[in-house]
Amino acid sequence: MELLECKRLCKEFDGKKILKDINLTIPKGKIIGLLGKNGAGKSTFIKLVNDLLTPTSGEILINGKKPGVDSKEIIAYLPERTYLDKEMTIKQAINYFEEFYSNFNSEKAKKLLKDLNLDINTKIAKMSKGMQEKLQLILVMSRTAELYILDEPLGGVDPATRDYILDTILSNFSDGASVIISTHLISDIERILDEVIFMNNGEIALTSSADELRNSEKSSIDDIFRRYFKC
Amino acid sequence: MLGKLLKYDLKWVYKVVSVFYILSLFFSVTGRLLNNIENSVVFSAITQFTFGFAIAMMASSLINCLMRLWARFIRNLYKDESYLTHTIPVEKKTIFLSKVLSAGITVFTTAIVIIVCLFICYYSKENLQVLKSMLEVTASTYDTTIVNLLLLMAFVFFLEVMFMILIGYVGIILGHKSNRNKMVKTILIGFALYMLTQFVTLGVVFIFGLFNQNVMNLVNTTDIVNMETIKLVMTGGIGLYAVYIAFYYWLGKKAFQKGVNVE
Amino acid sequence: MDYIFDNERPIYIQLVEKLRIEIVSEKLKQGERLPSVRELALIARVNPNTMQKALVELENEGLVYTERTNGKFVTTNKELIDKIKKELAEEKIINFLNDMENIGITHNDAIRYLQELGGNK
Numbered sequence: 001m002e003l004l005e006c007k008r009l010c011k012e013f014d015g016k017k018i019l020k021d022i023n024l025t026i027p028k029g030k031i032i033g034l035l036g037k038n039g040a041g042k043s044t045f046i047k048l049v050n051d052l053l054t055p056t057s058g059e060i061l062i063n064g065k066k067p068g069v070d071s072k073e074i075i076a077y078l079p080e081r082t083y084l085d086k087e088m089t090i091k092q093a094i095n096y097f098e099e100f101y102s103n104f105n106s107e108k109a110k111k112l113l114k115d116l117n118l119d120i121n122t123k124i125a126k127m128s129k130g131m132q133e134k135l136q137l138i139l140v141m142s143r144t145a146e147l148y149i150l151d152e153p154l155g156g157v158d159p160a161t162r163d164y165i166l167d168t169i170l171s172n173f174s175d176g177a178s179v180i181i182s183t184h185l186i187s188d189i190e191r192i193l194d195e196v197i198f199m200n201n202g203e204i205a206l207t208s209s210a211d212e213l214r215n216s217e218k219s220s221i222d223d224i225f226r227r228y229f230k231c
Numbered sequence: 232m233l234g235k236l237l238k239y240d241l242k243w244v245y246k247v248v249s250v251f252y253i254l255s256l257f258f259s260v261t262g263r264l265l266n267n268i269e270n271s272v273v274f275s276a277i278t279q280f281t282f283g284f285a286i287a288m289m290a291s292s293l294i295n296c297l298m299r300l301w302a303r304f305i306r307n308l309y310k311d312e313s314y315l316t317h318t319i320p321v322e323k324k325t326i327f328l329s330k331v332l333s334a335g336i337t338v339f340t341t342a343i344v345i346i347v348c349l350f351i352c353y354y355s356k357e358n359l360q361v362l363k364s365m366l367e368v369t370a371s372t373y374d375t376t377i378v379n380l381l382l383l384m385a386f387v388f389f390l391e392v393m394f395m396i397l398i399g400y401v402g403i404i405l406g407h408k409s410n411r412n413k414m415v416k417t418i419l420i421g422f423a424l425y426m427l428t429q430f431v432t433l434g435v436v437f438i439f440g441l442f443n444q445n446v447m448n449l450v451n452t453t454d455i456v457n458m459e460t461i462k463l464v465m466t467g468g469i470g471l472y473a474v475y476i477a478f479y480y481w482l483g484k485k486a487f488q489k490g491v492n493v494e
Numbered sequence: 495m496d497y498i499f500d501n502e503r504p505i506y507i508q509l510v511e512k513l514r515i516e517i518v519s520e521k522l523k524q525g526e527r528l529p530s531v532r533e534l535a536l537i538a539r540v541n542p543n544t545m546q547k548a549l550v551e552l553e554n555e556g557l558v559y560t561e562r563t564n565g566k567f568v569t570t571n572k573e574l575i576d577k578i579k580k581e582l583a584e585e586k587i588i589n590f591l592n593d594m595e596n597i598g599i600t601h602n603d604a605i606r607y608l609q610e611l612g613g614n615k
Contacts, residue, residue, distance in 0.1 A: 069322055075318070166539070
């Protein structure tokens, strides 16, 4: 039984096809890059996996089951936006995660926050956007999940923060878990990818092991991507 | 899980509504105290203003309670926060139930506060006599009977507010299933459901009136109605609203469980 | 270890190269016990799977061996280490001489420069 399986997945909005016949499998224990331009369908796909949207047709199975309480227990999702109640303090946000996720490690979260010199009594609304994003990353990575899904974790951050984010991902994802990183900023993260999935116009264009692709094309994933999707 | 969800839902609503509770109580008590100061035209005017503010605050409590509940429903389930609400490992029916229960609890406390404030403002022997004459009841009828009647009316009112909130929830759920003009559709659907239900109510009252002359009089004449009829109508109202609430709860739950379409 | 990787070549191969150098230069001593794959990956800031692949390669070369219950160790085979050190040195020398040729310096001149400038160190 695979960790995540999609069979003939389609999603339409008002007659427009956003995802067309997606078939893919995500195995356990890999870091996978879901790569594509803006509007390729990456976020739609991720939302479907997380039960924020319902498929028009086809199915998504996580450990053999449709998205539901069981899949939400083992998926740690970091969306592009701030999904915390901004009126909460950091401490209250930690409590929220603790209350609803049995596999949330609050000690780990508190330690990671301390490393950033963040006072846990700070109100989220008073934090800078960059700090809010780091907070969410910490909360997500402090969960012992089977699948981490990070949607554009590096969007608009400075290089130091980018390194911090990559290090946090590498050092905190639990053993045997898989990580899906969705991004259009490929050169920043390709170093840590096991496998890559190219998505374009709502379809899967290519799936491959990252190193094999580098070997066969003698280029970086970023260059291969640019060549592939030259406008 | 339900208890935890309720905690957060209630906290969010009470954050604003409790302010109006305090203001309502403040102006009610102040008004009542000022009312005891006689012999002054100035104070009399101030007292009236104070009572006016008290009423305004009571109304605001109710209106804000409704608005806050609907706003919570939309924000927590269909805006940015929904990315968290829909990805915690809780069943949709539990999430929906929490919204309904928090509505019940907050409306109930709002009703209590309003009733208490009204009592503080207006409860007196003279006022009760005025009420009795309005209801064509003998002056010797027990005061408790009148009070019970008022409480019965309050309960019907409570159910009606719950019903309105549920219609709002259903409107939001159905309106947000589409991709464009979500709020417009929400309001239209909510309004349509409300009007539809009111027609059903009229129909039921009419049919009932065919069997009961007193009820028919209610519909046909503008005379002041007697207490027995009022009690009958209230009891009928409770039954009817209970059915509506059950129906819209079922409808909302089903529609919500089908899945959401979060932007 | 702040490794810098070239995204145009397989990462695991670059890891093998870097670790090979660490072993040959005795930064990782003979017979030294290596940290776990996960810890190594963290230090090198790479994917644990990539580190695992690199370690397998090194084991195939004989520079690393696994003792089932105790973990991975650097080889104590001095001959092998010296052999690989020599191979690496040869590679670098050939590259050096080619680079010199590209700027128009003959092999003999290059060796002379080496002795003059290298001897100052």
